[in-house]
Amino acid sequence: MFVVKRVYDAPAVEDGFRVLVDRLWPRGLTKEKAKIDLWLKEVAPSTELRRWFHHEAPLFDEFTQRYDAELDANPGPVDQLRELGRTHPVVTLLVGARDPELNQGVVLERYLERHPR
Incomplete structure (x- = not known):
């Protein structure tokens, strides 16, 4: 089971x-305080896509489509998450975004549900 959390x-x-699924380390957060088991930045949206989206709600649907395409093109990190999902009862996808519903973690969780392989 995958869940998303800030x-x-x-x-x-x-x-x-x-699992931290951001390309950038969260500002002001130490590794000790974050308690992250894995930083999988390779599964995060590309820098170009992240900058384009900039967490603007009207762009979320298009962001979702573009990020899904990036995930399709980069199966290695996605497969790594799938394997973690098989070996752990809960895998928490951690994001630094303020909005709990419009972020790459939500898109990634849905992607993993739709493409379980």
């Missing part, structure tokens, strides 16, 4: 295996 929220036992 990396700035306090870690919890229920988080299971914690």
